[in-house]
Amino acid sequence: MKTAAVLLTLLTANLMAAQVQSSATAPALPSSPQAGSPTAARPPVQTRTREEYRAYQVGIANEQNPEAMERAADDFAAKFPTSEVRVLLYRAAMSSYQNAGNPEKMISMGFKVLAIDKDDPEALIGIAEILEERTGPTDLDRQQRSEQVVEYAAHALKTLDTDLAVPAGTSPDRVEAYKKYLRSTALAILGTIYYKQEHYPEAEVKLRNAIDADAVNPDPVVVLRLALALDQQKKYAEGLDQANRAVELTEESTALGRMARNERDRLLVQAGGSARPATTVPVVAPGTPNQAPPQSATPSNQATPDPPSSPAH
Numbered sequence: 001m002k003t004a005a006v007l008l009t010l011l012t013a014n015l016m017a018a019q020v021q022s023s024a025t026a027p028a029l030p031s032s033p034q035a036g037s038p039t040a041a042r043p044p045v046q047t048r049t050r051e052e053y054r055a056y057q058v059g060i061a062n063e064q065n066p067e068a069m070e071r072a073a074d075d076f077a078a079k080f081p082t083s084e085v086r087v088l089l090y091r092a093a094m095s096s097y098q099n100a101g102n103p104e105k106m107i108s109m110g111f112k113v114l115a116i117d118k119d120d121p122e123a124l125i126g127i128a129e130i131l132e133e134r135t136g137p138t139d140l141d142r143q144q145r146s147e148q149v150v151e152y153a154a155h156a157l158k159t160l161d162t163d164l165a166v167p168a169g170t171s172p173d174r175v176e177a178y179k180k181y182l183r184s185t186a187l188a189i190l191g192t193i194y195y196k197q198e199h200y201p202e203a204e205v206k207l208r209n210a211i212d213a214d215a216v217n218p219d220p221v222v223v224l225r226l227a228l229a230l231d232q233q234k235k236y237a238e239g240l241d242q243a244n245r246a247v248e249l250t251e252e253s254t255a256l257g258r259m260a261r262n263e264r265d266r267l268l269v270q271a272g273g274s275a276r277p278a279t280t281v282p283v284v285a286p287g288t289p290n291q292a293p294p295q296s297a298t299p300s301n302q303a304t305p306d307p308p309s310s311p312a313h
Contacts, residue, residue, distance in 0.1 A: 045088060045167055052085070058072070059075070059076045060088075090109050119162075121160040122165075124153070125152070128186070131149045184219070191207035220249035243260060246263070
């Protein structure tokens with residue numbers, strides 16, 4: 001039993017390390033105005049003058065360069081201190097720093113978003129996710145960080161349907177798909193925090209909810225973590241079902257795939273081989289998106305009669 005416990009501990013530690021490399025990716029919001037209107041309670045985000053619209057276009061053109069994107073967002077915010085689209089530019093800077101592997105600056109951009117809108121769910125979730133990933137069991141401030149993560153993720157779940165800023169013209173289907181992704185991510189963050197705190201029943205509930213929130217795009221990390229939470233509760237047959245699912249969603253050659261198979265093999269022994277074996281389905285390699293990542297959307301400019309129909313950035 002000691003060997004099994006050590007294996008489970010190693011699996012858990014390795015899974016935490018693999019979390020950054022394998023996570024569900026967000027469905028894209030459009031990069032140019034489209035027909036239709038979002039279903040969110042918050043009014044669509046849009047520019048109000050030709051000058052503001054053009055300044056936005058100049059700023060968003062830097063989204064592949066995080067430092068330049070941050071400067072552009074700061075410059076735009078200084079020039080248009082009441083503009084609604086400041087949130088979009090700072091969120092673009094968040095994404096750019098995330099893609100560059102700079103979590104500290106991503107958090108900094110997230111706080112700039114929250115300084116404009118304290119209820120912005122995307123910023124709340126982005127900050128919570130980074131804090132969760134960077135909180136270890138030996139950190140002296142782990143309790144304080146964990147409480148902050150729970151506060152941010154829970155608040156995002158409350159504001160997701162009322163405060164998500166989307167550009168005017170975004171189709172309702174895309175808005176709803178993005179909400180599902182964000183809701184699933186927030187629930188997974190809560191489940192992971194509870195798992196780290198060894199509150200396994202609570203972790204199980206949140207992880208199941210996370211998977212159900214975006215059922216057509218399951219994150220193999222979340223599925224495997226659910227298997228581990230069930231394993232910790234000695235729910236071996238249920239855990240085996242989830243481990244099998246994690247196997248189906250990963251490639252054997254990847255670190256996450258090997259962890260999933262190790263957990264499956266362990267649970268096969270614990271469950272006495274009574275649960276179903278893994279079936280063959282199309283695999284998704286960790287870090288390989290099912291859909292395109294979120295892009296910085298271009299707001300419409302109702303005050304300008306002739307903005308470009310397909311703005312490039």
